[in-house]
Amino acid sequence: MNVVPEALRSGSTLAVDYREGAERASVLYTYNYRNQSSYAERVKWLDQSEDTRxxxxAVARCLRLYNGKHxxxxxxxKALDQLEQPETLVxxxxxxxxxxxxxxxxxxxxxxxxxxxxxxxxxxNRPVVPVFWIAGEDHDWDEVNHTYVLSSNLDLKKIKLEQQTQIRSSVxxxxxxxxxxxxxxxxxxxxLPDSEYKQDTLLTIQNILSQSASLSDAFAKMLASMFGKYGLILLDSADPELRALEKSVFKRMIENNDLLERTYLDTAKRITDMGYELQAEAxxxxxxxxxxxxxxxxxxxxxxxxxxxxxxFVAFSKEALITELESHPERFSNNVLxxxxxQDSILPVLGVVLGQGEIAYWAMTRDAFEVFGLQMPVLIPRLSYTLIDPAVHKHMDRHELSFQDVLHRFDARKEAWLDSLDQLGLDGRFNEVMExxxxxxxxxxEQLEQIEKGLVKLGETNQSRILEELQFMQQRSREALARRNETGLKQWERVIQSLYPLGRPQERVYNIYQxxxxxxxxxxDELMEQPADFKQEHYTIYL
Structure with a gap:
């Protein structure tokens, strides 16, 4: 495995500014992840605010039940034992x-x-445990019910799990x-193409699915199979046991709802006044x-x-909503704001790992944290990777394509390659004939006007048709040239389909089991042993 830093500029301007430490963005966040002092300052605040969570x-006991199942x-x-101790961070x-x-x-x-x-x-030099927050309370089924794989004939295929009810329930x-x-x-x-790993891969998945009653169950078990050995604690935000613990937090959200609403609206205006786009609605x-x-x-x-x-369908006074909460906490859930x-009311969060869009919308929550007697944690940009397999790397070398070429100049480079194969100079000759x-x-x-004005329009139409026919022949000859070089074109197709499918970064499309x-x-396993530089935007990994 060869890991190489490579730019992959994506995301909102606000997220990019935060990552790069731009001063104008820093006022929307509490800490700068680039500063070494940020962790120490956050730890000091956490140690002084244990009673705010x-x-x-009790949280550890709840998580033991959930992780015991999945x-x-x-x-x-061991990580859950550590979480019970007052010095442990998350x-x-x-x-x-x-x-x-x-x-x-x-x-x-x-x-x-x-x-x-x-x-x-x-x-x-104190315990810090990793926790993955499964957003099982979300109800957008169409966002999570599918994944993509690349078939052996380079077709991008979508696998979709059909929902058996139309109710917009939590996943x-x-x-x-x-x-x-x-x-x-x-x-x-x-x-999936045949391979030495295919049978074991499918058996592993089948075993997990046979024990899973929901998409979230399967998701948790799959993450556990990959990362449980590293002590990654899993938490499902829709877990009824967790909901029962969260009653006091929801109560505060209801009691302070008007102030929270005003805070989100004021912050949204502040962000737009700074020239940034909102990533979440207030x-x-x-x-x-x-x-x-x-x-x-x-x-x-x-x-x-x-x-x-x-x-x-529902209508509650504030008092009635709180009464409902006391009886049925499982009926309540959070939105994105x-x-x-x-999260910070449950766990002693040192830092939270976020993608580009999340970094942008978290800017709307800084003042809300303070309203709630909390403080925004350190925001850590998620590490970003593009995997390049040996065959794709070989094709890139053959056509002298860099990763940046694939991202920004792919079509132009492919057309230039096709032009180089035109030994007869057909494009130039067709253009010359048309001129x-x-x-x-x-x-x-133009001279036909001297005979009859109507002939000019007829002549122009005739000219356009002849030019269209010549252009048609030019395109057909180019297609024939492409067919003669079909192997080379498949190499180009494999490169783009592998690294930038659907015009999006590979990591946003393909599935790990592929x-x-x-x-x-x-x-x-090798990736997990690689040192992490959170200031680096993106890496390519040559497998």
Missing amino acids: LDRR NSHEAVH VTGGQQSGLFTGPLLVIYKAATIIKAAREAQAEL SQIELASDAWDGVLQELEQL AEGAANLFYIHEGERRLLFKAEEQFVDRRG TRPLM QFKALYTPLV VVNRFGWTWL
Whole structure:
């Protein structure tokens, strides 16, 4: 494995400015992850604010139950024992549950959390445990029900898990029948090329799916199989046991809701006034909380001193909503703006690992943390990678393509390569013929006006048709040239489909099991041993 730093500029301007330490962005965050003093300052605040969070022993007991079902590794048990101790800190980060874990960036986020916790522990000389926050309370099924793999004939294929109910329920609460799992597993088996690792890979997945009642269950078990040995603690935000612990936090969110709303709105205006785009909506009257009514997750708003949903299914006064919370905490969940507050109310968060979009929308929460008696943690950019397999690397070398060429100049470079194959100079000759034709024909058409004005328009139409026919022949000759060099074109196609599919970074499209089917697990173990430089934007990994 050869790991090379490479630029991959993506994300909002605000996220880029934060990563690069721009002064104008720094006022929207509490800490600068680039400063060595940030961790020490955050630790000092955490040590002084233990009473602002839930009892860590109760949280650890809850997490033991959950990880006992899905992530029962010795290293995880040790990490949970450490979490109970007052000196232990947490590096966390999370993602929605995804089919077969979703895109590769999910794997890189888990790896970043572990690496950041490891480095912080060495730097601070005190326990720091990694926690992955599974956003199982989210209800956007279409965002998580699919994944992509590249078939052996270079077709990008989408594997989709069908939902068996139309209710907009939390992903963790949607139960899946065995035939739903069978369908996506069969698709994966058909699409993955044969390899020495294929049978073991499919058996591992099949074993996990057979024990999973929901997408979140499978997601947790798959992450556990990859990262449990590193002590990665898993937390599902939709876990009913956890909800029972969170009652006091939700109560504070309801009681202080007007102030939180005003804070989010003021911060949103501040961000836009600075010239940045918002990555999350702050709406007038938004409660920034969800209520689950008859299994469906409904966003709450405030109207006429009541908490209601848009369609009028629920309506509570503030007092009635708190009473409902006391009886049914499992019916409440956070939105994107209150989730960071919940996270810091549960865990002693030293730092949180975020992607580009998350870094941008977290800027809206800094003042809300303070309203809640909390403080925004250190934001750690997720490590970003592009995997380059030996065949793709060979094609890039053959055509003298750099990674930056693939990102920014691919079509131009491919066209230039095709032009170089045109030994007859067909493009030039066709262009020459068309120019000569226009030079001879245009004056003739203009002279026709002396005979009859209607002939000019007819002549121009005729000229356009002849030029179209010549252009058609030019295109057909180019296609014939391409067919004669089909092998070379497939090499170009494999490069772009592998590194930048759908016009997006590889890590946002492909699934880890596609990589494992080709290379096994050794590459991931090697990646976990690589030192982490969180100031580096992106790496290419030559497998």
